[in-house]
Amino acid sequence: MSTKEDVLIVEDSPAIGMLLKSYLEKLDYTKIHTCDTGSVAIKTFNDLVSENKQPIVLLDYMLPDMDARSVLTQMLEIQPNARVILETATEKEDEGIKELIRLGVYQYLEKPIRFEKLKETIETIEKEQSFFAKESEQVEMLKEAEQQAEEKLFEQINFILKSANQITLNKIIGILGFSDDSISDYLQKLQQEGKIIELGEKKELACNQCDSVRTSQIFYCPSCKSTNFRLGKLIECYDCGNISEESTYENDVCPSCKKEIKALGVDYRVMQNHYICNECKDFFPEISTEYMCLKCEHKFKLEDAHWRSSVNYKVTNM
Ligand SMILES: [Zn+2]
Numbered sequence: 627m628s629t630k631e632d633v634l635i636v637e638d639s640p641a642i643g644m645l646l647k648s649y650l651e652k653l654d655y656t657k658i659h660t661c662d663t664g665s666v667a668i669k670t671f672n673d674l675v676s677e678n679k680q681p682i683v684l685l686d687y688m689l690p691d692m693d694a695r696s697v698l699t700q701m702l703e704i705q706p707n708a709r710v711i712l713e714t715a716t717e718k719e720d721e722g723i724k725e726l727i728r729l730g731v732y733q734y735l736e737k738p739i740r741f742e743k744l745k746e747t748i749e750t751i752e753k754e755q756s757f758f759a760k761e762s763e764q765v766e767m768l769k770e771a772e773q774q775a776e777e778k779l780f781e782q783i784n785f786i787l788k789s790a791n792q793i794t795l796n797k798i799i800g801i802l803g804f805s806d807d808s809i810s811d812y813l814q815k816l817q818q819e820g821k822i823i824e825l826g827e828k829k830e831l832a833c834n835q836c837d838s839v840r841t842s843q844i845f846y847c848p849s850c851k852s853t854n855f856r857l858g859k860l861i862e863c864y865d866c867g868n869i870s871e872e873s874t875y876e877n878d879v880c881p882s883c884k885k886e887i888k889a890l891g892v893d894y895r896v897m898q899n900h901y902i903c904n905e906c907k908d909f910f911p912e913i914s915t916e917y918m919c920l921k922c923e924h925k926f927k928l929e930d931a932h933w934r935s936s937v938n939y940k941v942t943n944m
Pocket residue numbers: 833834835836837838919920921922923924
């Protein structure tokens with residue numbers, strides 16, 4: 627398959643026109659259009675462009691009906707990146723030629739035209755063409771990748787929302803790990819679709835180091851800091867003062883003084899809901915707590931926490 631572009635030869639001399647045509651045919655160009663006036667050239671150029679083509683134009687500086695400058699500017703108006711090669715016997719230093727180069731003549735060919743020079747110029751155009759084609763292919767690929775990333779982001783947001791009853795924007799951002807306009811845009815869209823409802827601002831505890839609201843509360847033994855503890859029932863023997871778990875009072879006998887405990891409130895008392903450390907065996911009515919940031923792993927006390935507010939959403943129909 628030939629991928630060669632259309633070529634438009636604008637040349638009032640039939641001899642030169644023929645010569646150029648046969649040059650180009652040697653370079654495997656098959657779609658060659660020859661015009662001998664500027665007005666026909668513009669019309670032909672316009673027709674080709676409307677067929678989504680990007681013809682290479684060989685423009686003679688001297689035309690019978692129009693000057694090259696006028697032809698060039700009209701072509702550039704039709705197609706701003708038009709590739710017009712100017713053929714002229716006039717010096718390159720000529721003001722008129724300089725003006726055309728400034729206006730956007732792609733290349734300049736001196737007359738009499740040498741085949742080698744034409745070949746070189748055309749080849750440069752082809753190289754550029756394939757470069758631009760590759761470039762636009764890369765742009766396409768990038769766009770596609772961006773689109774895929776966005777779709778993945780929306781899927782993630784859907785997943786987060788599906789597993790929550792209510793959730794704040796800060797929390798969503800915290801879980802996703804980044805903040806981006808596309809997140810709030812998507813949430814707005816879900817709101818319009820009636821999938822989530824905005825509930826107003828909500829304050830949340832945040833890490834005092836990195837401000838993330840993704841935190842976890844940790845409970846630990848106030849004595850040895852172990853997180854290995856259990857909730858249990860303790861019995862205090864009034865006689866000897868022993869306090870230990872209910873299970874240590876086998877057959878209602880105090881493990882310390884070996885006396886039998888009989889009457890509640892007289893011999894002993896029950897201490898419900900105490901935390902018993904599995905490591906140091908100490909027990910407490912209250913356990914210590916602190917927060918850990920799930921982002922930076924920093925640990926902090928409630929009184930040192932930051933507070934951040936953001937829109938809270940209620941998930942209604944995800
Ligand atoms: Zn943090």
